[in-house]
Amino acid sequence: MKQFNYKKILLWGSVVFFIIVILLLGWREYAISQLPFDDLRIPPLGIEEKLEIPPRPGIQGIIIRGPEIHSLVFEIDLSKPGVRFLDWNALTQIDPNTDVKVSCRVNVRGRLVFSQADILMEGHTEAGLMIQRALRTWIYRPYKSGIIRFWFNLPSKGRKLIIDITGLRRRGDIPAYVPVYNGKLYSIDGIPVSEVQVGKYF
Amino acid sequence: MAFVWKDEKKGLSLPGLIDIIFLLLIFSLVTLSVSQTNIETKKRGSKRIDFDLPETKTGETEETNEILQTLMFQIEDVDSTHVRNAKIVFVLLPSVKNSITIKQAKLKAIQDSLFAVFPENFLNLTDREFKQTKACRLIHSQIKMYKESHFFKPSFTNSVEIRAVKDTEFRIVNFIMEQCSAYGDTIPQIVLRTMAGKEVVNGF
């Protein structure tokens, strides 16, 4: 009777598993490389807690070096002191059925510009005002401009905040070979990441 | 034969009338825009122009806000007639409801004796002597108190403002920055108030 050689099975099994993992990773990298850069998003997990303090000069000594190269990420510019957070818990308490749509324009300086006519907040005035006050202070990094739409849809599950970025276009003067990624597009304190959807939804 | 001169009818000279109306229009436009400048200046208080902040052409487009938002140090000349002059620092504290203006805060600072004069020879003092001056001790204590009551954790929104006449020596501004930096990232920046023209129109 043939005896099972467990060691051999284990060895071959792990080799096959390893090869499958390598193939999957390789396919994933290939798929990502084929995506247009503007569709690549840096997931906001981990950015929630990041506190961006502007660079401060050191006095013990100094190193003079060439310019630092960094990726261009279109996101809220938290280094701008005027940016205010929207308190999600307070919004939920004021109006748990908030259904507010705001259509804004991101200008070339990264500021959100919108007028009263761009806000649909029928029956949710207080929540709408609270959202407006925060949105007016949001400033993005000046890498894209165009139309960005926010839908605060609190009664829904998994889609409490929908951000439509299909109207955004990268700045024409950024060289084509420089990728512009999408980062954290909202400045909201207390919203679970799973409740935010980004893309074309309305 | 006698020829009779016909009297020419003197009617309204239209081109001349148009010229005069045009002139009056330009005149009133120019004087209107200039007088609006004066009205706006007077509304905000002429002290703003007298204060002589450094000018900058930066494009920071914050709305001018008279309401005091955070701790501010206002540094002025004790006597503007002297060339190199002693400086006086006023500590302006915002109200709880953020409803006090800079002017009101200054009056309150005078009432509460939250001001001090830098000695005239402060540039010649050593670092230790400078830190021991009344003005520096006032700045140190006020930043400490304000930080303990308002800035609980590091945040980029925590800042201290400086509103100083433009010839204020850098030593004073540097001292305030160093006092803020003693708290690490809790007070990561200061705000310098400057004057900027809202709109500059230059024909040539």
Next chain:
Amino acid sequence: MAFKRNRERKRTIELVSFMDMIFILLVFFLVTSFVIRTSYQERSLYVPTPKNTLGRAQILIQLIGNDRVFWMDESASDLVSKIEENYGYLSPVHLRNKILSELIKQNSFSFNKLGEKLENLRTRAEKNPSAKFFVLIRSPNDMPYFRIVDIIAKLSNTKYRNINYGCVGGTIAQIKKCKRIYIVAEKDSNGKKRKNIRIDF
């Protein structure tokens, strides 16, 4: 009967219209040459506070008196490197003095030229959105602070907001008496080795 031909009317200048024209032109030039500021507005410049650590910068600007500045950027690393190679036999103090005297000699200029260099820096930053610059301004205590504000104003608000700045107190004498100035080899974000200049105070 011979009729005298009507004399041709003398062509006279219509004085009234002529004066109107002159007046209009005068007013036009007055208005267009007059600098109109509708109102002054107070604005805020955010300046980071210093840290008691080793700092990193792309440009160092040391203000010297009211009319000169010392400018140091990555291009100075070649000179420092060359002096280190050729004068390596000198004591550390003498080597430091040699390096700094050459640097100060070659990289000191007037405030006017500083304006040009800052403009070039802005242009460079606006052509390279991925590049981040930090400019450190060192100023002596007696300098009126509006000089620093002028420099900061030229650096702030670039198209991609990729120039940051900071200012600290310091004099050229302190740089001349620094502990050490030397080349350090570091890897940049691309993994390439670069020669950076380090100054220890």
